[in-house]
Amino acid sequence: MSEDVVLRVADLHKSFGPNEVLKGIDLEVRRGERIAILGSSGSGKSTLLRCLNVLEMPSKGRLFLDGAAIGTQRPDGGTRYREAELNALRARVGMVFQQFNLFPHMTALENVMEGQVSVLSRKKAEARALALKHLAQVGLADKADAYPARLSGGQQQRVAIARALAMDPEVLLFDEPTSSLDPELVGEVLGVIRDLSESGRTMLLVTHELGFAYHFATRVLFLHEGAILEDGPPEQVLKSPREERTRRFLDRFTAFRI
Amino acid sequence: MAGGARAPGGHAMSLPELQFGEVFANIDLLLKACGLTLALWAIALAAGLGGGLLLGLARIAQRRWIAWPARAFVETFRNTPVLVQLIWFYYALPVVTGIQLPAFAAAALALSLNACAYCAEIYRGGIQAVPTGQWEAGRALGMGRLRLLRRIVLPLAVRRMVPAFTNRAVELAKNTSVASIVTVHELMYTARLFSSQNYLPLETFTVVAVIYFVLIYPFTLASYALERRFAASGA
Amino acid sequence: MAYVWDFSAVSRNADILLEGLGNTVILSLSGIAVGVACGGVLAAMRLSGRRVLSWPALGFIEFYRNTPPLVHFFWFFYGLPMAFGLTLPPFAAALAALGIQSSAFFAEVFRGGINSVERGQWEAGRALGMGRARLMRRIILPQAARRMAAPFVERSFELVKTTTLAAALAFHETIYSAMVIVTTTYRPLEVYTVVAVMFFLILFSASQVAEWLEARGRRAGTR
Numbered sequence: 175m176s177e178d179v180v181l182r183v184a185d186l187h188k189s190f191g192p193n194e195v196l197k198g199i200d201l202e203v204r205r206g207e208r209i210a211i212l213g214s215s216g217s218g219k220s221t222l223l224r225c226l227n228v229l230e231m232p233s234k235g236r237l238f239l240d241g242a243a244i245g246t247q248r249p250d251g252g253t254r255y256r257e258a259e260l261n262a263l264r265a266r267v268g269m270v271f272q273q274f275n276l277f278p279h280m281t282a283l284e285n286v287m288e289g290q291v292s293v294l295s296r297k298k299a300e301a302r303a304l305a306l307k308h309l310a311q312v313g314l315a316d317k318a319d320a321y322p323a324r325l326s327g328g329q330q331q332r333v334a335i336a337r338a339l340a341m342d343p344e345v346l347l348f349d350e351p352t353s354s355l356d357p358e359l360v361g362e363v364l365g366v367i368r369d370l371s372e373s374g375r376t377m378l379l380v381t382h383e384l385g386f387a388y389h390f391a392t393r394v395l396f397l398h399e400g401a402i403l404e405d406g407p408p409e410q411v412l413k414s415p416r417e418e419r420t421r422r423f424l425d426r427f428t429a430f431r432i
Numbered sequence: 433m434a435g436g437a438r439a440p441g442g443h444a445m446s447l448p449e450l451q452f453g454e455v456f457a458n459i460d461l462l463l464k465a466c467g468l469t470l471a472l473w474a475i476a477l478a479a480g481l482g483g484g485l486l487l488g489l490a491r492i493a494q495r496r497w498i499a500w501p502a503r504a505f506v507e508t509f510r511n512t513p514v515l516v517q518l519i520w521f522y523y524a525l526p527v528v529t530g531i532q533l534p535a536f537a538a539a540a541l542a543l544s545l546n547a548c549a550y551c552a553e554i555y556r557g558g559i560q561a562v563p564t565g566q567w568e569a570g571r572a573l574g575m576g577r578l579r580l581l582r583r584i585v586l587p588l589a590v591r592r593m594v595p596a597f598t599n600r601a602v603e604l605a606k607n608t609s610v611a612s613i614v615t616v617h618e619l620m621y622t623a624r625l626f627s628s629q630n631y632l633p634l635e636t637f638t639v640v641a642v643i644y645f646v647l648i649y650p651f652t653l654a655s656y657a658l659e660r661r662f663a664a665s666g667a
Numbered sequence: 668m669a670y671v672w673d674f675s676a677v678s679r680n681a682d683i684l685l686e687g688l689g690n691t692v693i694l695s696l697s698g699i700a701v702g703v704a705c706g707g708v709l710a711a712m713r714l715s716g717r718r719v720l721s722w723p724a725l726g727f728i729e730f731y732r733n734t735p736p737l738v739h740f741f742w743f744f745y746g747l748p749m750a751f752g753l754t755l756p757p758f759a760a761a762l763a764a765l766g767i768q769s770s771a772f773f774a775e776v777f778r779g780g781i782n783s784v785e786r787g788q789w790e791a792g793r794a795l796g797m798g799r800a801r802l803m804r805r806i807i808l809p810q811a812a813r814r815m816a817a818p819f820v821e822r823s824f825e826l827v828k829t830t831t832l833a834a835a836l837a838f839h840e841t842i843y844s845a846m847v848i849v850t851t852t853y854r855p856l857e858v859y860t861v862v863a864v865m866f867f868l869i870l871f872s873a874s875q876v877a878e879w880l881e882a883r884g885r886r887a888g889t890r
Contacts, residue, residue, distance in 0.1 A: 231789055257798060265796030274790035279809045289795035292805060334791075341795060450750075472724060484774045511847045511870040512863050515842060524851070527856035602733065609735035613835055620737055633745035634681035641730075641738045 178242070180206045180376055181226065181345055186235035188221055188400075195221045199235070203345065203378065208371055208388070210387035210408070211380045211396035213421055219380045220272075220396065223347050226378070227267045228260050239263060240344070265293050268343035272350040274330040276322040281308060282333045283318040286340045293340065301340075308336035312366045329358030332366050339370075345371075348379040384427050388412050396420045401421035438638040449586075455635045458626065462643060463624035469647070472540055472618060477601055479544035484551025491556045502552070509549030513605050517542040522614040539611035547604055554596045558589035591662055598655035605648045619643065669782055676854035687844025688865065694761060694840060695827045701766025702826065706773025713778050724774070731759040731771035737832050739764040745837045757838035761830070769826045780815035781807060802842045813884060824870055841865065 178327055188196040193217045203209060213219040213271035228237070228244070237244040244263055245253040275283050278281040284418050286305035290296045296304070306414065309315050311386040337348060348367065352360040363388050370377065371390055381387055387408065388392060394411040396404035398419050404411045415421050453461075479655065480581035490502035522538040533541065562585050570580040619640060627636035677684065712724035731739070744760035755763070784807050792802040834843040845862045849855045 226793060229793060251681050260793075260800050261796040263796075264794055269794040271787060271791065271794075275785075275787035275807055277788065277791065277810075281814075288805065289797070292801050293796040337795070501863040505869060507700040508863075508867060511824075511874065512866045513831040513842075515828075515831040516859065516863050516866060517836065519842065519845075520863055523855040525856075548873045601710055606735040608735075609737045610832070612737070613832075620735065623738075624741065627741075627745065631749075633741065634747060637742040641734045641742065644738060645735045647732060649729070652729070652733050 175220060176281045176359070180205045181225070182238040182241075184236045184238070186222070186225060186364070187233045188218070188225055189233045195400050196225065196232075199400075199402060201395075205344075205376055206374050206378055206392075208390055208392045209378045209395060210391035210393075211378060211397060212384070212387060212411075212423070213397045214381075215396045217397040218400040219397045220349055223269075223349050223378060223380050223398035226345075226347060227264050227269055228255060229269070231255070241268065261293070265341060266343055267347060267350070268341050269297060269347040269349065270331070270334050270338050270351050272336045272353050274322070274354075276334055276337070277321050277328050281321055282314060282325065282336075285333055285422070287324070288338045289337065289341050298330070304340055305336070308339045309333070311339070311369075313362075326359060327355045328362045331355065331363045333368075335363075335366055343375075345376045345378065348377065349361050349383070350380050350382070352383060373423070380429075382414065384424070396423070398423075433538060442476055443625055447475055450635055451632055452635050452639070454630060455626075455639045458630075459485050459639070461626060462619060462640065463621060464615065464641065465619045466647070468536065468616060468618040469608050469620075470648050471607075471640050472543060472616070473605050474534075475540045475602050476543035476547040476608070480604070481597070482546025483544070483548035485555050487552035488555025488559065488657075491552055499632070506549045506552050509546050510553070514543070514546055515610050515613060516558040516597050517546055535611070535616045538615055539608075539616045543607060543611070545603065546607065547600070548568055548599055550603070551597065554593050554600065555589075557596070558593035559585055562588045570576055583629065595655045595659045595662065598658060602655070606644070606650070607650050670856075672857060673854060674857050674861070676848065676852035677857055680848045680852070683844045683848055684861070687839055687841040690758075690808075690838070691827070691840040693883045694758065694765065694833060694838070695823075696740045697762055697827050698765035698769060698830060699823055701762060701873035702769035705766060705770030706777060709770055711779035713774065713888075714781060727858045728771040728774055731768050731776070736764065736829050737835065739768050739834050740836055743779050744850065757833065757836040757857070759832035761836055761838050765829060766827065768797065769829070772825070773819070776815055776818045777811075779818065782810035783809050783814050810842050817881055818878075820881075821875070824874065827870065828866075840847065 179202045181201075183199055183201050186196055186199040186201075187194065193210040194265040199222060211219045216281050221230055221318050225232045226237070234252070234255070244259060248254050271356065276282075277288065280288060283302070286308055287298070290301035290304060291298060306315065306318060309318055312335055314332055314336070316331060317325060317329060318331070321331070321404045335351075335411065343395055351367065352363050355363060360383070364383065367377075367379070368386075368390060371406050379387070379390065389408075394404070394406065396411060396415070396417075396419075398417075404415055404420050411420065412424065415424065487502050489505065489508065491500050493499045494500070518539055521542040522533065522535060525538070526532040554584075566584055566588060567580065570584045575583065608618060609620040611618055612624065615621065623636050623640040627633040630636070695769045698738040709728060714726070715721055724800065733827055740761060743764040744755060744757065746762070749756045788810065789802065791804045797805070830840060830841045833840050837843060839847075841862055845858050849858050850856070
């Protein structure tokens with residue numbers, strides 16, 4: 175069983191100044207799992223995700239990818255991360271951002287090629303072919319030569335997904351991928367993510383889309399005040415949560431359902 | 433290895449013996465000269481803030497016969513070196529008017545007009561940055577153009593303009609030193625005189641640079657603080 | 668009493684004035700080159716994230732931004748060489764003062780441009796596993812360059828205007844040449860007016876071209 179653990183965090187803490195956002199997270203992500211991370215704003219769910227590829231430097235705790243520890247222990251108990259090591263980690267753990275963060279000076283195709291060429295050292299022709307394949311996979315083969323400014327939010331996010339996929343990551347992180355989209359564009363992005371779930375790739379998704387989480391995830395985490403309050407299959411967490419906090423959170427979302 | 437072999441394998445050049453004591457003994461001379469520097473600065477800044485507003489408003493006037501001369505004035509002063517302006521007002525203008533202005537008056541005049549031109553652009557930029565919705569809301573209340581400007585637009589624009597004005601004040605203070613070239617006996621002129629009389633250029637100009645820095649830097653710090661405050665308040 | 672303008676004083680000495688103008692151009696271009704080179708180093712130090720580098724750079728930048736350039740012209744011409752028993756030619760002293768003084772401003776232009784690139788761009792590059800140098804070259808600088816263009820041009824114009832201070836070191840740039848002509852012709856009004864017009868035409872037309880290019884760049888940026 176433990177051989178299947180692709181990503182593990184142990185006693186993860188993160189503080190911003192005096193404000194402790196994550197208060198000791200322990201989590202094992204097994205290969206092929208699709209984990210939806212829920213929680214109200216300020217619960218630390220995005221911070222947790224961003225610690226997994228060390229875009230946020232954890233204040234305390236260790237991170238393991240395929241069983242290998244990331245960073246070296248310092249005498250004072252902290253962890254030191256070398257840049258090369260982090261770059262290697264990030265090449266294997268992809269991320270899709272809430273704000274897309276496409277490179278505006280590159281076309282969709284160039285966006286998807288960039289990491290392949292400059293990080294994975296793939297040949298241009300190979301990167302190009304793969305980029306086109308991934309753009310086609312997200313339904314944007316015809317937009318390969320378009321610059322991000324000419325794409326809708328939904329299209330930009332699909333390019334961003336293709337960009338992450340092109341790195342062939344072992345784990346894919348989604349940080350509220352539909353939160354800055356107009357409502358009518360949410361569907362096309364969720365559709366792409368749902369299609370991906372059939373590929374068996376390991377994915378973690380921070381989201382507010384409860385309905386999507388229910389169908390997409392194999393496992394749901396509920397974060398509250400920097401700690402994991404619930405952890406179980408969607409059926410259990412979303413339909414019969416153990417904790418009162420979780421119930422209140424879910425009620426808020428269903429209160430206005432027609 | 434004349435001059436002592438201080439550095440191993442060093443060359444013949446010896447370190448200069450600095451005589452800052454000599455400069456500090458006469459520091460009152462330099463500090464007194466700061467009076468004229470500050471006077472030039474204050475006059476030009478006041479003129480810039482006042483005249484610049486009128487000029488800035490003229491720049492955005494609907495009527496071309498007001499807007500165009502204002503634009504010509506602003507562009508002229510912004511696209512010529514301040515030294516040319518000072519020299520022109522000191523040496524060339526008297527030929528036209530027949531009246532030789534004292535050096536200080538010529539310098540004050542040139543620096544003031546220069547400040548007007550730059551401040552006009554700050555006013556213009558600030559006013560034009562106020563969203564049109566604000567003008568429309570005022571007009572919908574039946575306010576006249578002038579009242580609208582005074583009650584709504586300028587108060588909104590000022591927040592944006594204050595850091596730019598502080599910045600301009602710093603540039604102006606530095607410009608006052610150019611007046612030394614047209615023989616105004618301000619700090620820079622006095623420093624040149626002192627350094628050539630005492631043969632202490634390195635010490636004198638270093639001390640003078642520091643004096644200018646002490647005079648000017650508070651304004652820069654203030655502009656940083658203002659920018660931070662406005663950024664924080666989302667203005 | 669109507670003053671009779673007489674521009675023959677200028678036309679007869681046009682060669683002196685043009686030579687001065689040529690020297691202004693040479694000093695301006697070399698000043699920009701030195702300023703950009705030193706400014707790049709200063710900006711890199713400021714952005715290095717290491718205090719031993721960023722603090723001295725900050726001190727240097729703040730000092731030169733908050734003191735009049737004329738002081739530095741005199742400092743480099745009279746102060747520094749005399750203390751070492753040397754003499755610097757006016758051009759060298761003017762170039763040193765101009766280059767170093769403007770490097771402080773160019774450094775801020777570069778730093779401002781780089782800092783204006785959204786944090787998300789850095790994060791997206793890092794999330795792909797890009798190293799700092801490559802991220803800077805491939806992602807940040809191409810975007811920053813576009814935003815630096817306008818302040819860079821503005822700074823360069825300021826530098827051109829500042830070159831006139833070299834006249835105080837008897838460097839034969841435009842104003843010094845004009846002064847020479849005035850001492851022999853006694854026609855300050857005509858000579859200095861022509862000088863003012865020359866600077867205006869050069870700087871104003873250059874600024875119009877820059878504006879046009881900027882507008883074109885903006886349009887290209889949203890393709």
